[in-house]
Amino acid sequence: MDLPIYLDNNATTPMDPRVLDAMLPYFNAKFGNAASRNHAFGWAAEEGVDYAREQVAKLIGANEKEIIFTSGATESDNLAIKGVFEMYKDKGNHIVTCVTEHKAVIDACKHVEKLGGEVTYLGVKSDGLIDLAELEAAMTEKTILVAIMYGNNEIGVIQPVREISAIAHKHGALFMTDAVQAVGKIPVDVNADGIDLMAFTGHKMYGPKGVGALYVRRKNPRVKVTAQMDGGGHERGMRSGTLNVPGIVGLGKAAELCRLEMDDEAKRLSKLRDKLQIELTVLEESYVNGNTDHRLPHVANISFKYVEGEGLMMAMKDLAVSSGSACTSASLEPSYVLKSLGLSDDLAHSSIRFGLGRFTTDEEVDFAIKQTLKAVNHLRDLSPLWEMFKEGIDLDKIEWAEH
Amino acid sequence: MAYSEKVIDHYTHPRNVGTLDKSSTKVGTGLVGAPECGDVMRLQIEVDENHMITDAKFKTFGCGSAIASSSLATEWLKGKSIDDAMKIDNMDIVEELALPPVKIHCSVLAEDAIKAAINDYRVKNGLEALASAKSHH
Numbered sequence: 001m002d003l004p005i006y007l008d009n010n011a012t013t014p015m016d017p018r019v020l021d022a023m024l025p026y027f028n029a030k031f032g033n034a035a036s037r038n039h040a041f042g043w044a045a046e047e048g049v050d051y052a053r054e055q056v057a058k059l060i061g062a063n064e065k066e067i068i069f070t071s072g073a074t075e076s077d078n079l080a081i082k083g084v085f086e087m088y089k090d091k092g093n094h095i096v097t098c099v100t101e102h103k104a105v106i107d108a109c110k111h112v113e114k115l116g117g118e119v120t121y122l123g124v125k126s127d128g129l130i131d132l133a134e135l136e137a138a139m140t141e142k143t144i145l146v147a148i149m150y151g152n153n154e155i156g157v158i159q160p161v162r163e164i165s166a167i168a169h170k171h172g173a174l175f176m177t178d179a180v181q182a183v184g185k186i187p188v189d190v191n192a193d194g195i196d197l198m199a200f201t202g203h204k205m206y207g208p209k210g211v212g213a214l215y216v217r218r219k220n221p222r223v224k225v226t227a228q229m230d231g232g233g234h235e236r237g238m239r240s241g242t243l244n245v246p247g248i249v250g251l252g253k254a255a256e257l258c259r260l261e262m263d264d265e266a267k268r269l270s271k272l273r274d275k276l277q278i279e280l281t282v283l284e285e286s287y288v289n290g291n292t293d294h295r296l297p298h299v300a301n302i303s304f305k306y307v308e309g310e311g312l313m314m315a316m317k318d319l320a321v322s323s324g325s326a327c328t329s330a331s332l333e334p335s336y337v338l339k340s341l342g343l344s345d346d347l348a349h350s351s352i353r354f355g356l357g358r359f360t361t362d363e364e365v366d367f368a369i370k371q372t373l374k375a376v377n378h379l380r381d382l383s384p385l386w387e388m389f390k391e392g393i394d395l396d397k398i399e400w401a402e403h
Numbered sequence: 404m405a406y407s408e409k410v411i412d413h414y415t416h417p418r419n420v421g422t423l424d425k426s427s428t429k430v431g432t433g434l435v436g437a438p439e440c441g442d443v444m445r446l447q448i449e450v451d452e453n454h455m456i457t458d459a460k461f462k463t464f465g466c467g468s469a470i471a472s473s474s475l476a477t478e479w480l481k482g483k484s485i486d487d488a489m490k491i492d493n494m495d496i497v498e499e500l501a502l503p504p505v506k507i508h509c510s511v512l513a514e515d516a517i518k519a520a521i522n523d524y525r526v527k528n529g530l531e532a533l534a535s536a537k538s539h540h
Contacts, residue, residue, distance in 0.1 A: 308441050310466035314406065314414060334441065346438035382420055382470060384445035384462035385438060400437030 003318040005364045009204075009357030010153050010181060010299060011322060015250070016206040016358065022253035023208065026246035034243045035234065045245045052252020056213055059255040060198065061189035068214045068235045069248050073180045076199030076214035077104040079239065080176045083225025084145045084197070085112045088174075092142030096173075098122040098130050099340045101149050104199075105178050109147070118142070126342045127291035128157035135164060139171040150179035150188065150198075154324065154337040154353060155290030156299030158182065165194030174223060180204050184258035185296055186266060190215055196223050202247065206358055207254030211247030214239075261358075269356050270297035272365045276354055277302065279369045283376055285389070289338060289351060298356040301338075303347045306386040307379040312352060315375035319368050324351035346385075346395075406467055407501035413471035418478050421460040423447040431524025433516040441465060442509065444473045446480075446516035450524050454485045461516075468506040472496050472513035485521050489533060 006014065026048055034049045036042025050064070057064040070076045081095065097109050099121050109119045120138045122130050130148060139146075146168035151158050165175040176197035182188050183198075184205030190198060201212035216238065217223040224238075231240025277288060277300045285305035301324070304312065309323030324335030334348035343351075354368070380386040388395060406414070425432045430449050436442040442465035449458040459477035463470045475496055480488050496502070496510035522532040 306464060308465050308469075310441070311414075311464075311470060314411075314467040344439070345441075349438070349441040382417060382462055383464045384434065384443055385464045387422065387462060395438060398434075400439070400443070401435060 001361070001363050001367065004320050005318060005360075005368060006320045007354050007356060007360065007364075007368060008320045008322050009360070010156070010353060010355035012203045012209065013206045013357050014359060015203075015208055016254065016257055018257060019207050019250045019253045023246045023250040026249050030245070032245075034245055035232065045243075048245055048249045048252075049243055052248045052250075052255075055252040055256040055259070059188075059259045060183060060200075060215060061191055062215055063218060065236070066190075066215055066218050068216055068238050069243060069251070070212050070214055070239055071210055071244070072203075072212035073102075073178060073199045073201035074104040074212075075239075076201070076212050077102070077178055078108045079214055079225055079228050080197040080199060080216075081105065081108040081112060081145065081147060082228055083238070084174060084176065084223075085115065085117055086226035087224050088144040092140075092144040094118045094120070094140055094142040095145045095147060096120045096122060096135065096138050096143060096168075097147040098124060098149070100124050100128065100152055100154075100337045101147070102153060102178055102180070105147055105149070122148075124340055128152060128155050128289070128337075128341055129159060129291055129294065130164070132160065132163050132167065135167050139167065139173065143168075143171055143173040145174050145176055147176045147178070150177045150182035151185070151296045152290065152337065153181050154335060155301040155341070156181070156296040157290040158186070158294045158296060160294070161193045161195070165196075169194060174221075181296055181299075184255065184262060185298065187262070190217070196221070197225070202251040202254055205254045205258050208247050208250040211244050211251045213251065265358060266297040269360070272360060272362065273298055273300050273354070273356055276300060276356075276365050276369055280372055283373065286376075287347065289341060289343065298360075299353065301351055301353045303338075303343070303351040304376045305347060305350055306383045306389055307376055308349050309351055312350075312375055312379055315378055316352075316368075316371050319371055321355075322353050324348045324353070409475075409500050410467055410471040410502070413474040413500070414467040417461075417470060417474040419458075419460050419474065419481075420462060422462065423449055423458065423460050428527050429524075431520040431522070431527065433519025433521075433523060435515040435519055436465070436512050438464065442469045442512055444469065444512050444516040446473060446476060446513075446520045448480055448485075448488070448520045448524060450485060456480045456483050456485060456488060465509065465512075466506070468500070468502055469509040469512060471500055472502070472509045473516060475499060476513045476517055480517065485524065488517060489521055491517055 030044040032041030032045035034045040053064040168175040174196040183200040198215040203209040289301040324338045338348040459480040461473040463473045493510035493514040
């Protein structure tokens with residue numbers, strides 16, 4: 001077992017060696033421009049892109065013509081939101097999204113607001129899921145888009161996508177989802193789920209960084225987005241720029257592997273994740289954040305009360321995890337996602353996200369459990385809050401000097 | 404962000420972790436910070452009749468730099484008079500631990516904790532509290 005152990009697979013995943021093997025020829029022998037239609041070099045590149053497009057489409061139950069390759073999910077989110085806003089502005093100017101979205105969605109919506117758009121940011125319930133009645137109530141005649149993520153990156157909760165899309169469609173709006181954490185991890189089917197636009201990326205599914213895709217529905221209804229980059233009119237005019245052929249081939253291979261292996265992998269990972277969660281929540285005053293019934297198989301976000309996340313991560317020095325604490329940021333603001341669940345700041349500061357992945361082994365999880373237990377206990381021995389808690393002092397009654 | 408060796412040393416082997424009897428007139432306690440901000444330090448000193456600090460203990464909820472800052476503070480406090488201890492400046496801690504700019508607040512908190520502990524002792528023993536807080540809040 002090599003140290004440190006990587007348990008931050010929601011941040012990025014290591015590339016599967018089979019993906020790298022598929023990509024390599026496209027860096028040298030098959031270097032052609034996929035848009036070169038009149039020689040063998042171009043054809044070879046195009047062939048690679050076509051196969052990849054087919055694999056990506058298959059993974060999500062789409063037609064390959066509905067896949068627009070981009071540089072990643074941030075670009076896909078931007079293209080979807082700004083592109084829909086521009087394309088459908090005669091129809092309306094209202095977008096509904098939610099407060100736990102990724103910054104790429106929230107900030108694209110903020111941008112749209114500056115252009116005269118109106119955006120409703122739905123809150124979430126304490127389990128991290130949106131309230132469908134609230135969504136229903138937010139819909140207006142001017143709503144053109146509902147943008148709600150599939151699986152959350154921090155706590156892993158899966159939103160009720162089918163119910164959300166049904167509400168959007170009932171009101172004549174499109175449904176867009178940032179499915180970065182879900183695609184390749186759980187079954188996602190654009191038709192069954194009623195998805196009109198969907199953003200995802202290679203590096204969260206064991207593919208390369210710098211390549212992603214936007215699914216854009218072609219039928220029932222035919223969806224269009226205004227290009228956000230002008231140029232040669234690639235990708236059906238929606239995303240200009242010479243195709244990143246090795247990256248796209250890698251994304252395709254990654255999608256193929258996910259489709260073939262996802263079911264077994266999800267079962268294995270959820271078992272490991274559950275083991276980790278059960279053994280860590282044996283600790284007093286530890287809490288799992290977010291809905292545990294509707295959750296991605298490989299994520300557990302746990303708060304260990306009375307210890308601070310960043311200090312904790314330092315004690316878990318052989319584990320690469322992340323924390324909702326933001327002690328390094330000048331603002332000292334903890335995770336906005338955890339706060340929107342109604343978690344107090346101190347619990348948000350005390351959270352650790354464990355993100356398992358394809359290459360996580362049983363042995364590694366056992367080691368992670370041991371080291372985490374040891375670290376939490378070590379820090380609690382150092383924690384004045386833990387001591388006060390043990391003495392029965394109500395910490396909420398103390399007048400803290402906020403700094 | 405990489406931590407300096409000294410931070411790691413204090414974090415891994417914190418000096419003077421513990422609790423003194425806060426009801427004793429010889430003991431001064433400083434509790435600063437707030438759980439919401441991700442940092443709470445409790446620093447305690449035991450002072451003899453000559454106003455010399457004979458013992459110091461801490462407990463800290465916070466990041467590695469906060470723990471290291473308070474651990475270092477307890478080391479510096481022992482053997483100092485309360486007047487000299489009042490002169491410990493947060494920038495001395497920053498320098499000693501090579502704290503990066505985003506962690507300077509940890510040293511400020513440690514300085515606050517020192518001053519709060521000294522003032523607690525002073526008030527308990529009929530001395531006036533000294534103006535301490537820098538204008539960083």
